[in-house]
Amino acid sequence: MGGGVDGSETESCGGVPFVWSRGSSPVGSSRAAIAVAGSVASVGVSKESVALCSRAVIAGEALAAAMESHCAIRPAAMKVEVTSPPFHFFVRFDSLEDCTRVVLTSEQVRCGGSRISFQRWSSLSRGRPSKLEYKTTLSLEGLPEEAWDPDTVNLVLAGVDGELIDMLLATNKRVLPCTAWLRNPSAILKVLTISVPAPPLQPWTPDSDDENAHSPPCPNSPIDRGTIDFPVTIHVKDVIDRGQLLTKGLPDELLPDEDADLSRKHTFTTWRGKIDGTEPGPYGNA
Secondary structure, X not given: OEEOHHHOEEEEEOOEEEEEOOOOOOOOOOEEEEEOOOOEEEEEOOOOOOOOHHHHHHHHHHHHHHHHHHHOOOHHHEEEEEOOOOOOEEEEEOOHHHHXXXXXXXXXXXXXXXXXXXXXXXXXXOOOOOOOOEEEEEEEEOOOHHHOOHHHHHHHHHOOOEEEEEEOOXXXXXXXXXXXXXXXXXXXXXXXXXXXXOOOOOOOOOOOOOOOOOOOOOOOOOOOOOEEEEEEEEEEEEEEEOOOOOOOXXXXXXXXXXXXXXXXXXXXXXXXXXXXXXXXXXXXXO
């Protein structure tokens, strides 16, 4: 055993050292999670990441050996993969029974001088719950018609923290109406610059019938990516708001029941050619 980085311990395994952070609690020790109907797991060091990928691989092999010894899991029945914090290893099992047995040995398996804790994997393991709570009707002015497809529109909406619900029937080629979920309709940008890939160039042909005319040599690899930039105005036409009412100071008899539907629809007049929609534009409603 030898001194490791930042007070951790290093242990030689096949001539290559690997590193585990010290810790005897679920927070301070390396952790594991198990997924896919309880048959997959991931393991990781909660404070410091493994310094080198080669060391992480060796540490994964040591972890597999520790689970084989302590939990009687055959190496062929599990797969240990390197992942990212808060878990540094992801363990996949062939059976739910093996997975459950490993979870029940949390804080009992030792590897590299540290006790290892396990927990079942969840899709929320690396994030936190959130929501897009405002259902909104929008119109996108200036997006070229050849880009009117769900994938491109979703990319536009991702720029304003939204997600496409449906593309509505357009009455002209200038404005595309759609419905979307938004996190905060009041904070969306009014104008976005959208880059659409430029159409491919046509094959080169000589300008004359000269037999000695030759096409220029092709480059070994592309040196750039041609795009066409379009300024797209985003009009907010209506918003369905289900948030709490501003009821401070109201008497109890005017307050809604707890189970009352508080949905309100806010409708706005928007105009083509205008960013803020405060006055009629030259081309009618957007």
